[in-house]
Amino acid sequence: MVIDSSFFINLALKEAWKYQGLTYPNPAVGCTIVSPKNELLSVEAHKKSGLPHAEVMALRTAYFKLTNDSKILELTSSSEIHTFLLNNHNNCFRDISLYTTLEPCSHIGKTPSCASLISALGIKKVFVGFNDINEEASGGTEILKKSGVDVQSSILEKKAYDLIAPFNKWKEDKFVFFKWAQRLNGSTDAGTISSIESRINVHKMRNVCDLLVIGGNTVREDRPTLDARLVHGKAPDVLIISRKKEFDKSIALFGVEGREVFIEDNFSLLNNYKNIMIEGSSNMFELTKDIVDYYLCYLAPTIGGKSGFEKVEEKFEILNIDQEDQDIIMWMKREK
Amino acid sequence: MVIDSSFFINLALKEAWKYQGLTYPNPAVGCTIVSPKNELLSVEAHKKSGLPHAEVMALRTAYFKLTNDSKILELTSSSEIHTFLLNNHNNCFRDISLYTTLEPCSHIGKTPSCASLISALGIKKVFVGFNDINEEASGGTEILKKSGVDVQSSILEKKAYDLIAPFNKWKEDKFVFFKWAQRLNGSTDAGTISSIESRINVHKMRNVCDLLVIGGNTVREDRPTLDARLVHGKAPDVLIISRKKEFDKSIALFGVEGREVFIEDNFSLLNNYKNIMIEGSSNMFELTKDIVDYYLCYLAPTIGGKSGFEKVEEKFEILNIDQEDQDIIMWMKREK
Numbered sequence: 001m002v003i004d005s006s007f008f009i010n011l012a013l014k015e016a017w018k019y020q021g022l023t024y025p026n027p028a029v030g031c032t033i034v035s036p037k038n039e040l041l042s043v044e045a046h047k048k049s050g051l052p053h054a055e056v057m058a059l060r061t062a063y064f065k066l067t068n069d070s071k072i073l074e075l076t077s078s079s080e081i082h083t084f085l086l087n088n089h090n091n092c093f094r095d096i097s098l099y100t101t102l103e104p105c106s107h108i109g110k111t112p113s114c115a116s117l118i119s120a121l122g123i124k125k126v127f128v129g130f131n132d133i134n135e136e137a138s139g140g141t142e143i144l145k146k147s148g149v150d151v152q153s154s155i156l157e158k159k160a161y162d163l164i165a166p167f168n169k170w171k172e173d174k175f176v177f178f179k180w181a182q183r184l185n186g187s188t189d190a191g192t193i194s195s196i197e198s199r200i201n202v203h204k205m206r207n208v209c210d211l212l213v214i215g216g217n218t219v220r221e222d223r224p225t226l227d228a229r230l231v232h233g234k235a236p237d238v239l240i241i242s243r244k245k246e247f248d249k250s251i252a253l254f255g256v257e258g259r260e261v262f263i264e265d266n267f268s269l270l271n272n273y274k275n276i277m278i279e280g281s282s283n284m285f286e287l288t289k290d291i292v293d294y295y296l297c298y299l300a301p302t303i304g305g306k307s308g309f310e311k312v313e314e315k316f317e318i319l320n321i322d323q324e325d326q327d328i329i330m331w332m333k334r335e336k
Numbered sequence: 337m338v339i340d341s342s343f344f345i346n347l348a349l350k351e352a353w354k355y356q357g358l359t360y361p362n363p364a365v366g367c368t369i370v371s372p373k374n375e376l377l378s379v380e381a382h383k384k385s386g387l388p389h390a391e392v393m394a395l396r397t398a399y400f401k402l403t404n405d406s407k408i409l410e411l412t413s414s415s416e417i418h419t420f421l422l423n424n425h426n427n428c429f430r431d432i433s434l435y436t437t438l439e440p441c442s443h444i445g446k447t448p449s450c451a452s453l454i455s456a457l458g459i460k461k462v463f464v465g466f467n468d469i470n471e472e473a474s475g476g477t478e479i480l481k482k483s484g485v486d487v488q489s490s491i492l493e494k495k496a497y498d499l500i501a502p503f504n505k506w507k508e509d510k511f512v513f514f515k516w517a518q519r520l521n522g523s524t525d526a527g528t529i530s531s532i533e534s535r536i537n538v539h540k541m542r543n544v545c546d547l548l549v550i551g552g553n554t555v556r557e558d559r560p561t562l563d564a565r566l567v568h569g570k571a572p573d574v575l576i577i578s579r580k581k582e583f584d585k586s587i588a589l590f591g592v593e594g595r596e597v598f599i600e601d602n603f604s605l606l607n608n609y610k611n612i613m614i615e616g617s618s619n620m621f622e623l624t625k626d627i628v629d630y631y632l633c634y635l636a637p638t639i640g641g642k643s644g645f646e647k648v649e650e651k652f653e654i655l656n657i658d659q660e661d662q663d664i665i666m667w668m669k670r671e672k
Contacts, residue, residue, distance in 0.1 A: 001351055001379040015337055038401075039375040043337040065374075184633070184652070185645040186522025297520070301652040301668060303645050309521040316520070316637040321664060323657055328664070332637060 027167035115140035129160025187305030207233025216242025363503035451476035465496025523641030543569025552578025
């Protein structure tokens with residue numbers, strides 16, 4: 001195994017993918033910090049909107065490793081950590097290297113930008129996966145270079161782009177992903193397929209989605225609730241794709257507070273939303289091929305059940321695989 | 337992400353799993369070397385019988401990182417590296433930590449034992465995943481402790497055991513694994529399923545297997561060769577499980593030099609072999625449930641084809657997942 005800048009960016013990428021989708025409307029970003037001699041100080045990710053950026057989290061962990069000053073571990077908000085680091089760094093970061101999957105932001109909001117923080121801490125080497133193309137936050141590399149930081153860009157750029165693509169879609173238009181759960185033999189029927197960890201993960205996704213799309217037959221047959229109760233989260237609006245408009249409105253799905261449910265025979269409503277999850281099987285898969293950006297598959301290591309994807313012919317590119325407890329979580333896109 | 341002894345053992349485990357099966361008759365072992373301040377110096381694995389042990393490979397890479405003396409990179413044989421390190425280490429390893437998935441061997445063969453080498457190099461901290469239960473090579477911990485090395489055992493012990501289990505089976509009796517290739521929708525039919533990288537990997541496996549078991553119908557329908565031509569390797573003996581003894585002997589399978597082909601209606605022949613791969617689908621899966629130790633699945637990220645595992649009900653525990661180019665490679669065992 002070669003331990004080089006790609007290795008360290010890859011650690012950051014793997015960590016960031018664990019929170020893909022969950023960071024909406026922010027990008028999924030990972031950050032690794034390493035000492036002059038490849039001493040691995042931290043690998044962290046941005047986990048959720050409102051929580052610190054990946055670089056800030058990685059600097060927080062690295063500061064503790066370098067100084068043994070546990071005061072910083074009590075701080076959780078981005079502005080507290082920023083202020084603390086600026087006041088207490090004592091040049092401890094001077095010789096470290098920082099690897100980030102996305103160009104550090106130049107955006108000054110509730111906290112100073114990550115690029116300014118990195119410069120102010122006297123960090124001299126930054127490795128970047130993909131350069132930010134979002135106007136509001138880009139320009140971080142320029143800020144760094146002006147302060148004399150040696151910035152190397154485009155490390156594992158393609159992989160870093162795949163990680164950030166949903167964010168770019170949110171910014172430009174909307175991000176649509178198709179989620180399904182299946183067993184190893186491809187079956188999607190008959191009872192619970194996924195582990196409780198996977199189901200919690202799906203509820204976290206629903207909590208940050210603004211629209212959930214589902215087929216009419218699934219609603220009629222499975223009578224699902226489609227909320228985020230496992231994480232006490234917000235239930236997204238639901239679009240039921242169905243020609244027939246009649247449904248048993250006593251199903252829990254229709255009774256969730258603060259949610260709108262639409263019944264339509266087309267997908268034009270998607271244009272009113274930004275972060276959209278489609279749940280389904282063969283039919284919905286075929287119907288939505290041209291509007292789906294990414295595919296998210298929860299694969300249970302079991303064999304059983306009968307029907308799954310039928311009459312579908314498809315080739316995917318795997319973007320990331322992860323294993324949470326039992327199931328494999330795969331992010332993919334169609335190979336074009 | 338927590339960067340601790342489990343993290344470093346896990347890096348070694350992941351690296352070792354890439355060579356699972358291929359190290360026969362030796363164990364699959366991985367080794368990580370880290371400086372006093374978590375400086376990651378090397379992650380290496382034992383790759384093949386006749387090549388150096390994981391610890392020797394990791395010490396070789398770490399030596400180069402620590403000294404910048406590239407002479408060691410020209411050495412490939414275990415005895416050359418042993419001798420070079422003993423003559424040139426100059427106490428450069430004194431403060432490092434060595435993480436190994438298996439207790440370092442005490443076995444003196446063509447080279448001194450890894451345990452003796454580690455002691456002689458003045459290494460003071462060794463972390464071990466699983467203690468060797470093989471009489472010939474065990475006792476490494478004792479050798480280390482007698483030399484004043486601080487040995488911590490049982491780091492991620494269960495995972496380290498899963499890695500070493502095939503080796504223990506080879507030693508005690510025989511190791512039997514069931515290999516199949518499938519698409520994401522569970523289909524195993526119609527044309528080439530796996531990527532070229534996966535097929536090369538299978539040929540490497542065949543090259544070190546001494547027996548390959550296959551069903552009569554597969555031989556009649558697919559007319560496979562079942563050799564290791566993609567790696568210019570040795571073709572294993574073949575056991576065809578079939579009640580009917582008639583086969584078209586002009587199939588390439590029967591004409592491979594140095595191979596024996598048996599046609600039997602039972603599995604008793606397996607007792608004459610040590611490293612056995614079964615290839616098949618539903619029927620063979622059901623027939624061999626009680627004799628298979630591990631399952632190896634090459635999962636292609638495609639949807640297509642029709643039939644796969646039918647009428648099978650099974651639950652696996654995933655031991656390792658890896659991605660080679662396109663396909664996912666999964667080692668599993670039945671959950672009992």
